[in-house]
Amino acid sequence: MPIVQQLARKTLPYLEHELASDFSRNRYYGSKFQADSVAYRDYKYFAKKRPPAESPSLVVGLRVDESASMSAFGRLEAAKRAVIAVYEFCQLCQIPVLIFGDTADVSRLEQMSIFAYVDLDKPDASDRFRLMQIRARSNNRDGMALRIMAERLAACRQQTKLLISISDGQPKAMDDYTGSYAVADMKQTIQEYERKGIAFLAAAIGQDKEVISGIYGKERFLDMTNLHEFPAKLVRMIARYL
Structure with a gap:
């Protein structure tokens, strides 16, 4: 178990990085308002959360x-x-x-x-x-x-x-x-x-x-x-x- 736990500790940060969701910007609609995008006046003022990747795949x-x-x-x-x-x-x-x-x-x-x-x-x-x-x-x-x-x-x-x-x-x-x-x-x-x-x-x-x-x-x-x-x-x- 100590060996298994050590290997898992080394592996988990990579999996957490892969699981982390990000926001895709410049959308006409979404769950997050991006105030700094208003200056472009193209109405793409929102960010939409990307679904988490299947991980570990x-x-x-x-x-x-x-x-x-x-x-x-x-x-x-x-x-x-x-x-x-x-x-x-x-x-x-x-x-x-x-x-x-x-x-x-x-x-x-x-x-x-x-x-x-x-x-x-x-x-x-x-x-x-x-x-x-x-x-x-x-x-x-x-x-x-x-x-x-x-x-x-x-x-x-x-x-x-x-x-x-x-x-x-x-x-x-x-x-x-x-x-x-x-x-x-x-x-x-x-x-x-x-x-x-x-x-x-x-x-x-x-x-x-x-x-x-x-x-x-x-x-x-x-x-x-x-x-x-x-x-x-x-x-x-x-x-x-x-």
């Missing part, structure tokens, strides 16, 4: 891989800390945030599972506690998870739409969703939604960093080898998009 989506392998080497706890850090930073800076977890193949009837911890449409003071339910479960069908979240973000009015995936491994789910087929599905999803204005970042915290980098591309890849630095690095990365 950023919405953040955070996708957490809840595959079973996330339970190894402290990855899940690091992911939770990072998610909490992002959530608290977004709350302090009033940035809309969407946080979903996902897994696959819990059962034959439940091939894909999405857990909405923080929803854009239903912000709740209890969201920060709900994030503690993030846990390692089964497999991961990354392409569908990204597609579901990207579709939600694409409908948002904010100018910058950032979707971050926290994962420790390559996609793997039942019925051959693995290898080149899964990689092709993910690349297609990323390309499709980048055309719709979604910016993707992959935060890799496991042994498959090279594979994840190959899927997302080096320009969208964050190597989070040092799990202790992960929360602060992720928040700083989001701050750059403001």
